[in-house]
Amino acid sequence: MSRSSIDPRQAVVADRLAAVDRVIGVTGSKGGIGKSVVAATLALSLADRGVAVGLFDLDFTSPSDHVVLGVDRSFPEEVFGIEPHRVHGIDMMSVAFFAGDAPVPMRGDAATSALLELLAITRWGDLDVLILDMPPGLGDTNFDVIHLLPRLEFLLVGNGSRVVVESVRRALNLFKELKVQMVGLLENMHRGRSSAVADLAGEFDVPFLGSIPYEPDLEEALGDADRLRATQLYAAVRPEIIDPRPGPALRDSAHR
Amino acid sequence: MHELALADSVVKAALRAADDAGISSIERIVVKVGELQQIEKDLFEFSLTNVIPTEEERLAGAIFDVSEERVRFECRSCGNEYGRNDVDIDDEDRAEAVHFIPELSHAYARCPLCGSPDFDITAGRGITLERIEGSGADEP
Numbered sequence: 423m424s425r426s427s428i429d430p431r432q433a434v435v436a437d438r439l440a441a442v443d444r445v446i447g448v449t450g451s452k453g454g455i456g457k458s459v460v461a462a463t464l465a466l467s468l469a470d471r472g473v474a475v476g477l478f479d480l481d482f483t484s485p486s487d488h489v490v491l492g493v494d495r496s497f498p499e500e501v502f503g504i505e506p507h508r509v510h511g512i513d514m515m516s517v518a519f520f521a522g523d524a525p526v527p528m529r530g531d532a533a534t535s536a537l538l539e540l541l542a543i544t545r546w547g548d549l550d551v552l553i554l555d556m557p558p559g560l561g562d563t564n565f566d567v568i569h570l571l572p573r574l575e576f577l578l579v580g581n582g583s584r585v586v587v588e589s590v591r592r593a594l595n596l597f598k599e600l601k602v603q604m605v606g607l608l609e610n611m612h613r614g615r616s617s618a619v620a621d622l623a624g625e626f627d628v629p630f631l632g633s634i635p636y637e638p639d640l641e642e643a644l645g646d647a648d649r650l651r652a653t654q655l656y657a658a659v660r661p662e663i664i665d666p667r668p669g670p671a672l673r674d675s676a677h678r
Numbered sequence: 679m680h681e682l683a684l685a686d687s688v689v690k691a692a693l694r695a696a697d698d699a700g701i702s703s704i705e706r707i708v709v710k711v712g713e714l715q716q717i718e719k720d721l722f723e724f725s726l727t728n729v730i731p732t733e734e735e736r737l738a739g740a741i742f743d744v745s746e747e748r749v750r751f752e753c754r755s756c757g758n759e760y761g762r763n764d765v766d767i768d769d770e771d772r773a774e775a776v777h778f779i780p781e782l783s784h785a786y787a788r789c790p791l792c793g794s795p796d797f798d799i800t801a802g803r804g805i806t807l808e809r810i811e812g813s814g815a816d817e818p
Contacts, residue, residue: 428807429806433687498778529754539781
């Protein structure tokens with residue numbers, strides 16, 4: 423008796439994350455709205471409060487969490503699989519640890535395969551929260567994590583620009599259709615009096631996680647954990663924004 | 679060794695496939711090791727025998743049949759097909775990166791005809807469970 427060819431990696435994804443309590447994908451429908459800065463700073467904030475946190479940079483073609491946190495790139499240690507780097511109390515994994523500065527042009531299928539490989543070999547161990555820094559957009563990787571990680575919750579980042587608000591609305595509609603668990607909607611780079619992002623959260627009945635003020639000098643803090651800790655961004659991404667757990671499902675609101 | 683984690687995935691996938699096919703005694707597990715990932719066949723066979731759970735009776739008599747598969751790239755720009763000797767991934771850091779994540783070949787490999795980094799890996803990428811053979815209670 424035989425079976426046709428099987429990709430064995432999927433068989434261990436659940437095992438590798440068995441001791442991880444929550445998996446939160448920090449996502450956004452557009453590039454340049456600060457997903458990586460939010461994801462990495464949230465991880466730092468959680469680690470500083472004693473939360474066991476992992477940070478997995480899934481933006482394979484343009485990884486940047488290591489830049490935000492000021493991490494030296496080096497190959498991870500091999501044990502039974504590979505060990506994430508421990509950085510400022512965060513367990514961290516990124517293709518930047520392997521590829522250095524080289525550009526990594528990849529189509530969706532290749533990114534899916536790279537994601538599966540890293541899920542199959544990375545030893546995350548006991549974590550309260552694993553944060554996934556998603557690539558921009560609503561493409562392949564978003565579907566991959568939805569399919570591969572049934573416990574996934576999304577934390578959606580947006581801002582008040584009309585260009586972005588329109589795209590956040592699309593994302594909320596998609597996540598509602600896909601019945602994705604939502605931590606909530608977080609506004610980044612808030613300026614002026616616009617309440618467009620908070621209003622969207624209300625309209626879709628997802629928790630509004632607050633507004634991070636626009637900080638002109640945030641750039642100066644990137645790469646330096648101590649300076650990041652002094653930013654308004656760090657103050658805004660306090661651990662409470664991802665509690666109460668787990669986030670209410672959009673499917674609940676859809677049935678009301 | 680990260681080969682152990684991959685071997686573990688093969689054994690778990692084989693057990694899952696056995697469940698699906700109603701196989702209660704697995705006799706043969708056929709595995710392909712892709713050239714691109716640069717995993718030594720002997721080392722992988724050793725890893726496979728080391729990750730079998732001792733209490734797993736379904737695998738008690740199982741033989742691993744491991745063979746190597748040549749890597750093939752197909753250029754999405756000009757259609758050219760090429761192989762391992764046509765790409766420059768021999769530098770130690772490059773080889774190591776591709777060993778962990780074969781898709782990182784996209785950072786280094788280029789089509790030898792047109793120079794494009796836009797290619798598919800059509801064969802010989804990494805570890806594949808080709809099939810399992812065995813018998814089960816529901817066998818005719």
